[in-house]
Amino acid sequence: MKAVGARLPRYDGVAHVTGRTQYVDDVRVPNMLWAKALRSPVDHAAIKKLDVKKAAAMKGVHAVVTWEDVPRLVYGHLEALGIPGDEPLLAKDEVRYKAQPIALVAAEDEETAQLAVEAIQIDFDERPALFDVRKAADPDAPQAHHWGNWYPHFEAEMDVRQIRKGDIDRAFDQADTIVSGVYRPAAIEQLPLETQTALAVPEPSGRMTIYSCTQALYFSMGVVAAHLEWPLNKLKFVGGTVGGGFGGKVDTATETLSALAALKSGRPVKWRWTREEEFLCSSTRAPWHIEIADAVTKDGWILGRRMLTLHDSGAYSRFSPYGVTKHSFHHTGAYTIPNLHFDGYCVYTNRVPTTAMRGFGVTSVSFSTELHVSRIAEVLGIDPFELRLKNANRIGDTSPNGIAYSDPSTVSTILSIADAIGHELPADSRTMTRDPRAGELLPKHLVEQVGKVDH
Amino acid sequence: MKLTVNGVEHEVESHGLQPLLSVLREELGITSPKAGCQQGGCGACTVLVDGEPRRSCLIPAGALNGAAITTVEGIGTPEHLAPVQAAFHEHYGSQCGFCTPGFLLATHALIERSPGADRAQIDEALAGHACRCTGYVKILEAVEAAVGGAK
Amino acid sequence: MALHTGRGISAIEYPTGMNQNGDPSQAWIKIKPDGRVDVFSGTSDIGNGSKTIQSQIAADTLGVPYEWITYDNSNTDSSPLCTGTFASRATFVAGNAVLKAAANAKQKLLEIAGKELEIAPEDLEIIDGEVIAKGSPQKKISVPDVAAAATWTYGELITGTGAQLNPYAAIVDPETGRVDSPPHAAISYAACAAEVEVDDETGEVRVEHLWQCFDVGRAINPTLVEGQIQGGALMGLGLAVLEECYPYYPSVEHRGGEFGSYFVPGIKDLPKIDTIILENPSADGPYGAKGISEMANNPQPPAIATAVFDAIGVWVTELPITPERVLRALERKEQGPRREGKWTIFDDDLSVRTVAHEKSRFRFPVGA
Numbered sequence: 001m002k003a004v005g006a007r008l009p010r011y012d013g014v015a016h017v018t019g020r021t022q023y024v025d026d027v028r029v030p031n032m033l034w035a036k037a038l039r040s041p042v043d044h045a046a047i048k049k050l051d052v053k054k055a056a057a058m059k060g061v062h063a064v065v066t067w068e069d070v071p072r073l074v075y076g077h078l079e080a081l082g083i084p085g086d087e088p089l090l091a092k093d094e095v096r097y098k099a100q101p102i103a104l105v106a107a108e109d110e111e112t113a114q115l116a117v118e119a120i121q122i123d124f125d126e127r128p129a130l131f132d133v134r135k136a137a138d139p140d141a142p143q144a145h146h147w148g149n150w151y152p153h154f155e156a157e158m159d160v161r162q163i164r165k166g167d168i169d170r171a172f173d174q175a176d177t178i179v180s181g182v183y184r185p186a187a188i189e190q191l192p193l194e195t196q197t198a199l200a201v202p203e204p205s206g207r208m209t210i211y212s213c214t215q216a217l218y219f220s221m222g223v224v225a226a227h228l229e230w231p232l233n234k235l236k237f238v239g240g241t242v243g244g245g246f247g248g249k250v251d252t253a254t255e256t257l258s259a260l261a262a263l264k265s266g267r268p269v270k271w272r273w274t275r276e277e278e279f280l281c282s283s284t285r286a287p288w289h290i291e292i293a294d295a296v297t298k299d300g301w302i303l304g305r306r307m308l309t310l311h312d313s314g315a316y317s318r319f320s321p322y323g324v325t326k327h328s329f330h331h332t333g334a335y336t337i338p339n340l341h342f343d344g345y346c347v348y349t350n351r352v353p354t355t356a357m358r359g360f361g362v363t364s365v366s367f368s369t370e371l372h373v374s375r376i377a378e379v380l381g382i383d384p385f386e387l388r389l390k391n392a393n394r395i396g397d398t399s400p401n402g403i404a405y406s407d408p409s410t411v412s413t414i415l416s417i418a419d420a421i422g423h424e425l426p427a428d429s430r431t432m433t434r435d436p437r438a439g440e441l442l443p444k445h446l447v448e449q450v451g452k453v454d455h
Numbered sequence: 456m457k458l459t460v461n462g463v464e465h466e467v468e469s470h471g472l473q474p475l476l477s478v479l480r481e482e483l484g485i486t487s488p489k490a491g492c493q494q495g496g497c498g499a500c501t502v503l504v505d506g507e508p509r510r511s512c513l514i515p516a517g518a519l520n521g522a523a524i525t526t527v528e529g530i531g532t533p534e535h536l537a538p539v540q541a542a543f544h545e546h547y548g549s550q551c552g553f554c555t556p557g558f559l560l561a562t563h564a565l566i567e568r569s570p571g572a573d574r575a576q577i578d579e580a581l582a583g584h585a586c587r588c589t590g591y592v593k594i595l596e597a598v599e600a601a602v603g604g605a606k
Numbered sequence: 607m608a609l610h611t612g613r614g615i616s617a618i619e620y621p622t623g624m625n626q627n628g629d630p631s632q633a634w635i636k637i638k639p640d641g642r643v644d645v646f647s648g649t650s651d652i653g654n655g656s657k658t659i660q661s662q663i664a665a666d667t668l669g670v671p672y673e674w675i676t677y678d679n680s681n682t683d684s685s686p687l688c689t690g691t692f693a694s695r696a697t698f699v700a701g702n703a704v705l706k707a708a709a710n711a712k713q714k715l716l717e718i719a720g721k722e723l724e725i726a727p728e729d730l731e732i733i734d735g736e737v738i739a740k741g742s743p744q745k746k747i748s749v750p751d752v753a754a755a756a757t758w759t760y761g762e763l764i765t766g767t768g769a770q771l772n773p774y775a776a777i778v779d780p781e782t783g784r785v786d787s788p789p790h791a792a793i794s795y796a797a798c799a800a801e802v803e804v805d806d807e808t809g810e811v812r813v814e815h816l817w818q819c820f821d822v823g824r825a826i827n828p829t830l831v832e833g834q835i836q837g838g839a840l841m842g843l844g845l846a847v848l849e850e851c852y853p854y855y856p857s858v859e860h861r862g863g864e865f866g867s868y869f870v871p872g873i874k875d876l877p878k879i880d881t882i883i884l885e886n887p888s889a890d891g892p893y894g895a896k897g898i899s900e901m902a903n904n905p906q907p908p909a910i911a912t913a914v915f916d917a918i919g920v921w922v923t924e925l926p927i928t929p930e931r932v933l934r935a936l937e938r939k940e941q942g943p944r945r946e947g948k949w950t951i952f953d954d955d956l957s958v959r960t961v962a963h964e965k966s967r968f969r970f971p972v973g974a
Binding site for chain 1: 545
């Protein structure tokens with residue numbers, strides 16, 4: 001084998017270092033218009049009046065797109081996974097977050113487009129807004145979403161993502177110590193150097209070519225096709241060379257509106273988000289609120305875990321229910337914990353909708369549960385390596401949702417790090433492996449949990 | 456007004472207050488300087504003005520009458536890579552590539568003015584350039600190789 | 607004013623492929639009349655290097671030099687579907703589609719070579735662009751000659767198609783969360799140690815050193831894997847100590863709209879990074895590979911937060927660990943956790959039970 005395992009040069013390396021790699025913003029087509037968006041200046045409000053006539057009549061303006069121009073206004077990007085749509089492409093009767101797009105203007109240049117945006121007449125009736133997920137279930141909480149304040153469409157129309165395993169009450173009963181804590185990782189920006197940009201070009205054939213920075217060509221094409229109610233072959237997505245994504249270029253935030261403006265104006269339309277727009281208007285990594293209580297023995301077995309997760313989905317669902325589900329499947333991290341009581345809620349607030357970012361759903365598990373395990377080691381006075389090694393996944397241990405681990409590398413990665421930093425470990429820790437549990441590593445409380453590995 | 460870019464004089468129609476970045480990209484079709492932020496914060500728009508790295512998103516084009524502007528297109532080609540370009544390619548100093556032109560020009564200028572630049576000088580020269588993909592490690596390996604090669 | 611050093615560790619896991627599967631990727635290949643190879647994939651390269659990785663996989667599966675591969679992911683007219691570049695699936699899931707397409711094309715190459723050499727295809731192999739009889743290396747024909755024969759002798763277009771899809775793993779019992787099959791294509795593992803220096807007067811946390819160990823299954827291109835680990839390290843560092851969209855979360859006030867008010871890690875934030883790559887091959891990944899790019903920024907934040915405790919004896923459990931949060935924690939350091947029976951209770955002030963209505967559905971019970 002020559003190529004696999006080899007440090008071969010990047011396929012696109014020469015293009016990158018000569019400045020020849022072409023991103024969406026580098027594509028040049030004649031007669032191109034520039035787009036700018038009207039965005040909500042308020043957190044939560046009814047729209048009383050929206051009048052674009054003056055803006056549309058301005059010199060140099062070739063299209064103003066509102067909700068009325070969208071054949072299918074609401075399309076849930078993960079409808080195929082059973083997550084119903086809840087978000088209009090453009091605001092119709094109300095806005096639920098500051099920066100929510102209300103209209104798109106296409107004009108000869110960016111300055112003209114921006115002046116037209118400012119000429120759109122709009123009146124709001126403000127409503128109370130909800131920002132704190134912890135208060136979303138309070139009797140007097142403002143209502144952030146038409147479904148209530150958290151997602152109600154998990155399987156069997158449950159409004160909570162649940163994991164139950166073993167007997168949590170017995171675990172807490174048997175514990176020598178119970179350690180609890182609260183963890184709150186923040187919203188951050190994906191912040192790729194390339195901002196979100198789309199260029200929609202109507203073709204003479206009646207097709208539309210969309211130059212897109214998406215991380216997922218067919219996925220985004222499907223979103224546009226759904227909103228436009230077009231078959232896939234009427235669209236051609238061009239892209240595949242993206243200036244960084246990190247999860248922030250899956251939402252398909254620019255393509256559909258650019259296409260609608262191109263349709264309405266009959267000309268190519270480019271919508272390039274400014275960096276300020278990325279900071280203030282683009283979907284972020286979600287903030288999470290996580291409370292954990294672990295039942296542990298004095299010799300460091302984690303018998304059971306109770307966990308509450310409140311995921312801040314922002315004003316709409318996007319991919320959040322999927323993220324909460326993925327989070328639940330991994331909420332034990334790299335350890336085998338036989339008794340589990342997990343409740344996860346996908347909570348709505350009046351902030352910019354949150355979305356995927358590198359590690360989606362699991363980054364929050366890693367932060368909260370690993371910090372919690374470190375705390376447990378401190379409280380019990382046990383070496384943090386030894387505590388982890390003891391509870392680490394072995395072949396045949398089962399996951400929160402009942403799947404056997406076939407080949408976990410937790411032990412080997414931990415031992416590698418211990419070596420790397422020169423941390424001394426006793427012989428019995430040093431010689432641990434991923435082999436199926438036996439002897440001292442198979443105490444009574446784990447016996448029932450050890451499943452069979454199946455491929 | 457006239458702008459000299461990569462040794463070629465252009466008659467430019469854009470207004471003198473237009474940022475150099477958009478004159479280069481929109482009017483002259485020179486697209487290697489990127490609109491990463493248009494706030495002067497990321498360095499992706501960097502060009503050399505008389506050999507000095509400058510943020511083209513912040514300079515009005517009209518202020519550059521008589522200056523020599525250099526972009527990445529002007530320092531090398533796929534067939535004849537400049538030493539700094541070869542170093543970045545060999546050391547994988549680029550992932551998505553969007554920030555790369557800015558880093559290349561800043562490094563190129565550093566080597567011209569400080570041929571024996573040490574790590575502290577390199578850090579200082581590149582501190583204002585953001586890269587989100589690489590974590591800077593291989594960029595620094597490429598820069599140190601380019602600096603070493605220039606000695 | 608004093609500087610305090612501390613260390614902390616973490617151990618994590620992360621699934622490859624979309625949660626619960628059902629995320630297809632497809633690829634197809636055609637061989638040009640001179641034997642050069644065109645690979646059509648729908649995978650977006652977002653900097654992770656999927657163009658390179660998938661080309662490497664195609665080259666080795668076919669048995670031709672890497673330089674013979676032309677890779678086209680540029681548009682949806684010629685490329686087939688790939689669900690997307692996320693969930694660490696570009697190497698595993700999409701790479702498998704390319705591998706299958708290459709294996710499929712290889713089979714057709716061997717059939718034509720077999721006709722030319724009058725040897726059964728199963729007795730032939732392809733090495734470095736040559737089709738060679740197993741055990742009789744003097745009997746051979748170059749791939750370019752096979753492609754020419756296909757074009758001008760047999761009237762055949764040599765193609766290959768491949769599709770990778772793990773069936774959707776349904777949740778069979780929503781009350782417990784149990785699924786009917788593994789909801790992932792593979793699981794990757796990592797561990798990390800962080801060393802920080804904390805200034806107890808300013809509250810600043812400087813990450814000095816990160817040790818990172820990743821099990822990547824098989825490093826298709828070790829340099830690109832290092833690049834993901836290094837990039838992830840800085841992103842994890844940013845999540846841990848620098849970055850925050852909402853400085854007064856949960857309030858939406860005072861968001862930063864520019865680089866000066868949002869702190870993305872720069873070159874001066876770079877710690878020393880030691881990287882260890884383990885290769886414990888996956889059962890089903892291309893050449894044993896597993897996905898790693900998403901998890902690359904997961905292990906650092908908890909290791910860094912633990913290192914802060916090791917340095918100055920306070921737990922900061924809200925991210926980012928800003929100087930303000932460090933100083934406030936130091937002010938309250940003597941308080942420590944609350945003890946109630948066998949419970950040790952941290953962070954009362956942050957919890958639902960303190961902040962929200964007492965009858966809230968979200969109230970998380972603690973204490974004896």
